[in-house]
Amino acid sequence: MLDKIGIAKRIAQELQDGWYVNLGIGIPTLIANYVPDNVNVEFQSENGILGMGPFPFEGEEDADLINAGKQTITAMPGACIFDSATSFAMIRGQHIQLTVLGAMEVADNGDIANWKIPGRMVKGMGGAMDLVASAENIIVAMMHTNKRGKSKLLRQCTLPLTGVKCVKRIVTNMAVLDVTPDGFKLIERAPGVSIEDIQAATEGRLIVEGDVPEMVLA
Amino acid sequence: MNKVVANAAAAIEGIESGMTLMLGGFGLCGIPENCIAALVELGVTNMTCISNNAGVDDFGLGLLLQKRQIKKMISSYVGENDEFERQMLSGELEVDLIPQGSLAERCRAGGAGIPAFFTPAGYGTEVGHGKEVRYFNGKPHILEHALTADFAIVKAWKGDTNGNLIYKGTARNFNPMMAMAGKITIAEVEELVQPGELDPNYIHTPGVFIQRIFQGEKYEKRIEQRTVRTK
Numbered sequence: 001m002l003d004k005i006g007i008a009k010r011i012a013q014e015l016q017d018g019w020y021v022n023l024g025i026g027i028p029t030l031i032a033n034y035v036p037d038n039v040n041v042e043f044q045s046e047n048g049i050l051g052m053g054p055f056p057f058e059g060e061e062d063a064d065l066i067n068a069g070k071q072t073i074t075a076m077p078g079a080c081i082f083d084s085a086t087s088f089a090m091i092r093g094q095h096i097q098l099t100v101l102g103a104m105e106v107a108d109n110g111d112i113a114n115w116k117i118p119g120r121m122v123k124g125m126g127g128a129m130d131l132v133a134s135a136e137n138i139i140v141a142m143m144h145t146n147k148r149g150k151s152k153l154l155r156q157c158t159l160p161l162t163g164v165k166c167v168k169r170i171v172t173n174m175a176v177l178d179v180t181p182d183g184f185k186l187i188e189r190a191p192g193v194s195i196e197d198i199q200a201a202t203e204g205r206l207i208v209e210g211d212v213p214e215m216v217l218a
Numbered sequence: 219m220n221k222v223v224a225n226a227a228a229a230i231e232g233i234e235s236g237m238t239l240m241l242g243g244f245g246l247c248g249i250p251e252n253c254i255a256a257l258v259e260l261g262v263t264n265m266t267c268i269s270n271n272a273g274v275d276d277f278g279l280g281l282l283l284q285k286r287q288i289k290k291m292i293s294s295y296v297g298e299n300d301e302f303e304r305q306m307l308s309g310e311l312e313v314d315l316i317p318q319g320s321l322a323e324r325c326r327a328g329g330a331g332i333p334a335f336f337t338p339a340g341y342g343t344e345v346g347h348g349k350e351v352r353y354f355n356g357k358p359h360i361l362e363h364a365l366t367a368d369f370a371i372v373k374a375w376k377g378d379t380n381g382n383l384i385y386k387g388t389a390r391n392f393n394p395m396m397a398m399a400g401k402i403t404i405a406e407v408e409e410l411v412q413p414g415e416l417d418p419n420y421i422h423t424p425g426v427f428i429q430r431i432f433q434g435e436k437y438e439k440r441i442e443q444r445t446v447r448t449k
Contacts, residue, residue: 046318047244048388058446063247063439064375064387070245070298071445081387083394083422084244084270085326088319092337116344122306122315123297129345130319133338164342 002173002190002215007141009034009217011100011171014139015041022046022091022131024101025069027141031100036218042076044096046127048087051079068127088127092134099135101128103142103167105157108183108204110167112140113159125162132163144172144201151203153177153184174198176215183207188215221381221425222410223432226256229404233369235262236289240325240370240396241269241279245298245442248389249278250373250406252434258285268292268365270321270392272302277440283311292365294318298442317345320362322395327364329398329427334363370400373434374423377407378414381428382421390422397427405431 002010008030015021015031019041023029032043032054043052045067052067053074061072075081090096105113112132115125132138145151153170169187170177175198176188183205186198189212199206223229230253233239243249257265258281265288272291273280282288283301290312296302305311316324317339327335336359340346350361372393375386383405385393397403405423410433 045388047247048391055445055447057449061441061444061446062387063441064389066245066247066388066442068244070247070442072441072443073445075387081390083390084318084322084392085395088322092319092339119307122303122313124293124295124315125317125345126295127318129317129343130337130339133341161343 001193005030006190006217007171007173010176010215011139011141012036014098015039016097017041019097020044020050020095021098021100022096024099024128026102028100028102029069044087044090045073046087046091046131048082048084049075049079050082050090051076053079088130091127091130094134094136096135098137098139099131100139100141101131103140103152105152105154105159106140106142106167106170107154107157108179110165110179111157112162112167113157114162116160118160128162132166135166138167140167140170142170142172144174151201153202153204155204174201180207185209186212188213190215221429221431222379223430225432225435226252226406227259229253229406229430229432230256230260230369232402233257233260233262236264237262237368238266238268240365240367240400241267242372242391242393242396243278244270244388244391246273246278246440248373248385248391248393249273250371250404251437252406253371253404254278254281257282257287261285261287263287264289266290266292268325268367270294270318272296272299274299274442275301277438290314292316292321294321322392324362324365325392325395325399328366329395332364334361336360337362366399366401367396368401370396370403372397372403372405372423374405374407376409376411376416377405377431378411378416378425379431380413381405381425381431382416383407383423383428384416384420385422394423397423402429403427404429406434407431408434408437
């Protein structure tokens, strides 16, 4: 079983040289720490920066330089800054090669829910609906089950949707799965996790073909 | 043409209860602090506020929420504000949540003379309910209408007395689009300079969009999430 850092490390393996990448709040933000050495990517934050760098050193925080999670950040050499309309032109116009975001629920047809629990929690969708509606390559980073042990990989989402039929790949603490027309296809197992464990934790349709390899993390 | 006003109180003259305001900023970054303080002081109520976020409990638009001056918020993300969540869940506050990119583009469209546009964002979700759907290149899109406001209030780093503005860092965010979409647009700046002092090649918001400008008295520029690394 992976922890959140393990999930981030596994998704970092998906990064390809030259990509522009948008990372959501939570686990996705951690991915920036595990970019492979031979890969150069630029991180976009939808509040208006391309070429986002690491957190500033203590004492060098700038209130005018934050990411979409409102955290203080730095700008890499060659970074650029723009307004919100331009930022979403990059996103809607498919100039960003990969979007990674968290989710509360994913359905086996690629539907995603991550912005609202009716009557209980309404934080808003932020940029998530624009991102999932347009991105060609969407990876969801999340735990396989919720705090009550219930599967987050469902036949159908129960919460209000963020987007329809858009998720391509899911990396959880238990597995890597792809969304196919016939359901979730198991691609890799987390270290020490059996196919049976994954089947038990997955409510949506699960396709298992042959020996499913274990993830290899650096 | 004299756009310069003395201070925030003078800048917000004419703002009345029940009006629609646009306020720039993302989180607490790039918000018009001085005008928000002046609006609290003025005590106008029943305001509709278009702003990406709603501040935190004791700063930004949270200050207007505390005083129950806001009737309706049009935003994309409103976490990090307990009073907001309480007022929304109890039904005291009307909230229209819209995708961030649609919010930005609706403001831009409002200022650019585009009455509406189609976007894929929100199709198949609550956001798309009741909206016209059209397929382009085989993909469904929903119709979104432009937004305008009685007053737009933006914050810039530097401005000249003609209203030309330059923003700093990610404090730019929604400010340029909102500056375009106000019937009257107020700019508060950290440094107000004379025409000719700003390089025309580096102006972010052309002065034509700005009706009133002043240098803010002071800027707290509060940081919402201070994240650092050690040397």
